[in-house]
Amino acid sequence: MADPVDEALKLIQSKPEGVLQSELWKELGVDSRKCSRIVKKLEEGGLIERSEFRKDGIKTFLLRARQLPVNPGDLLAGDELIPCINCELECLVEECHPLMDWMYQLAIVQHTE
Numbered sequence: 001m002a003d004p005v006d007e008a009l010k011l012i013q014s015k016p017e018g019v020l021q022s023e024l025w026k027e028l029g030v031d032s033r034k035c036s037r038i039v040k041k042l043e044e045g046g047l048i049e050r051s052e053f054r055k056d057g058i059k060t061f062l063l064r065a066r067q068l069p070v071n072p073g074d075l076l077a078g079d080e081l082i083p084c085i086n087c088e089l090e091c092l093v094e095e096c097h098p099l100m101d102w103m104y105q106l107a108i109v110q111h112t113e
């Protein structure tokens, strides 16, 4: 079974506009008390921000993922920098050959490490 803390984080990260805490517990399939503990853990870990929000006059919290600094190592496949940096192509990610080549290189590097 998936870790509910990870599940909650993924869900919050997938919604840049944020998630209401009053809806998060329903989406996770946990009760509101357990959801509060999950949210507290994520907030204390610096992974999300929580701000007061009123919906239909009822107080809840808006949860948003924090922007974390990118690890520069994640942009490299060996010595090769991800092609998206300074890319001037019209972006169609699903059909991008430079990106596919880079990901192939990344797979080779990770396989040989």
Ligand code: SF4
Pocket: 083, 084, 085, 087, 088, 089, 090, 091, 092, 093, 096, 097, 098, 099
């Ligand atoms: S996915 Fe391809 S086209 Fe899009 S920014 Fe990256 S390299 Fe450029």
